[in-house]
Amino acid sequence: MSNYLQAMVTILALINPAICAVMFSSIEAGRDPKSQAMDATRAAVVILIILSVAALAGAKLLSAFGISLDAFQVAGGAVLVWMGFSMLTGSASGGTSAGEASTGQKPSLLPLVMFAASPGTITGVITVAVTHAGHELPITAVAGSALAVGITWLLLLASTRMSEEPGGGAAHEITARFMGLIVLAMGMQFALSGLQSFFAAT
Numbered sequence: 600m601s602n603y604l605q606a607m608v609t610i611l612a613l614i615n616p617a618i619c620a621v622m623f624s625s626i627e628a629g630r631d632p633k634s635q636a637m638d639a640t641r642a643a644v645v646i647l648i649i650l651s652v653a654a655l656a657g658a659k660l661l662s663a664f665g666i667s668l669d670a671f672q673v674a675g676g677a678v679l680v681w682m683g684f685s686m687l688t689g690s691a692s693g694g695t696s697a698g699e700a701s702t703g704q705k706p707s708l709l710p711l712v713m714f715a716a717s718p719g720t721i722t723g724v725i726t727v728a729v730t731h732a733g734h735e736l737p738i739t740a741v742a743g744s745a746l747a748v749g750i751t752w753l754l755l756l757a758s759t760r761m762s763e764e765p766g767g768g769a770a771h772e773i774t775a776r777f778m779g780l781i782v783l784a785m786g787m788q789f790a791l792s793g794l795q796s797f798f799a800a801t
Contacts, residue, residue, distance in 0.1 A: 606727045606743025610650070613720040616751040620758035622711045622778045627759060630706070635759040642708045642715075643752035647745060649716040650724050654740035657725040668722050669797035675718020676790030682713055683783025687776055714782055715751065719789045 623642070627635045661671055724744060728737035 602739045603742055603746075606739045607746040609723055609727060610720065610740075610743050611747040611750060613717070613723045614646070614715045614747055614751055616747075616754045618778070618781060619711060619715050619751055620754040622714060623708075623755045624758040625778060626706050626708065626711060632759060636756060638706070638708060639752060639755035639759070642711055642755065643748050645708070645712050646715045646751070647748040649712070650720065650744040650748065651741055653716075653721045653724045654728045654737045654744060657721060658729055661725075667797065668725065669793045669800065672718045672722050672793030673790050673797065675721070676786045676788070676793060679713065679717060679786025679789060680783055681786075682710055683779050683781070683786055686710060686779025686782060688779075710778075710782065714785070715748075717785065717789065718793075719785070 623639065627638060630638075661668065724740055727743060728740035
C-alpha cells in the first residue's frame with residue numbers, strides 16, 4: 600500500500616494539477632461547460648495513455664533505441680522550452696485567443712498534455728516502474744498514474760468555473776503568457792537536470 604501511495608504522490612507532484620487547472624482554464628476560456636468537460640476528459644485520457652505506456656514500456660523503448668533517461672530528459676526539456684517560448688510570445692498553435700473561443704473553434708490541448716505528461720513526469724514514471732517492479736509488470740506505476748490523473752481530471756473540471764466569462768478578457772491573456780513562462784522555466788529545469796546527471800555519470 601505504501602508503494603502505491605508513494606507512486607501516486609510522486610507522479611501527482613510531477614504532473615502539478617494546480618498549474619494544469621490554470622492552463623486548462625485559460626485554454627477553454629469562453630467555451631460552454633459541456634465542451635469543457637469533454638475536453639477535460641479527453642486531455643486526462645491522453646495523459647493517462649502516455650504515462651501508462653511510459654510505465655509499461657518506457658524503459659524498454661529507450662533502451663532499444665540506445666537512449667538514456669538523462670538524454671531523453673534533455674531533449675524533452677528543449678521541446679518544452681520551445682513550447683513555452685511560443686506560448687509566451689503568443690505564437691503557439693496550441694494557444695487559444697478570445698476570438699477563437701467566441702467563434703467556437705476547437706482549442707488545442709497540446710500545451711496542457713505536454714506539460715502534464717512532460718519529460719520529467721515520464722522520467723519519474725519510468726523510475727517508479729523500474730524501482731518498484733524490476734522486470735515484473737509495473738502495477739504500482741500504472742495505478743499511481745491512474746490515481747494522479749484522476750485527481751488532475753477532477754481539478755480540470757473544477758477549473759472550468761474560472762473560464763465561464765466569454766472571451767476571457769485580459770486576465771486569460773495574461774494567464775496564458777504566465778503559463779508560457781512556467782512551461783519555459785520547467786523545460787529549462789528538465790534540460791539542465793538531465794545535462795547535470797549525464798555529465799555526472801560520464
